[in-house]
Amino acid sequence: MRQAENLQAAKERLASFSAKWESSYKRRIKNLVQMEELFTFFSFPTAIRQTIYSTNLIESFNKSLKKMVRRKEQFPKEGALDRFIMTQVMEYNDKFEYRAHRGFKDCHDTLDSMF
Incomplete structure (x- = not known):
């Protein structure tokens, strides 16, 4: 679904997956189909969808934080x-500010207008 070109194509992929x-x-598919927030990342520009969909940045930071602790x-x-x-979080923010x-x-202007 995340590789679909648009929201309609993603919903079609979900429908074929659920079928x-x-x-x-049965119960898990029913819950999955009812989750409208599953498609939230389609409201963002295409250039950043994969980054938003993935949790790699968060997982990487958590792993380094655990190592420091x-x-x-x-x-x-x-x-x-x-x-x-908190100190580690502030240092991380300063490092990547x-x-x-x-x-x-590429989509900085679009994001500014969204928020």
Whole structure:
């Protein structure tokens, strides 16, 4: 579905997928078909759809954050862990503040008008 050219094509792919698997996974397919937010990324420009659809950036950051926390080993209080994580998040934001992810630079004006 995410590789479909437009919303209508994606809905057609979902319909064919559900027709194929509905007999085996009736309840799951029913829930999947009812999820309108499944197609939310089609309201964004084509250049950034794959980036929005994927969670690779988030997973990568979470993995590096876990590695940093493990290295630290222990925190005297829960607040210390919160401050450490917040510091790491702020450093990450500073590091990538001026970096435009693939496709976002091309549709910057469109995104500005959307938000």
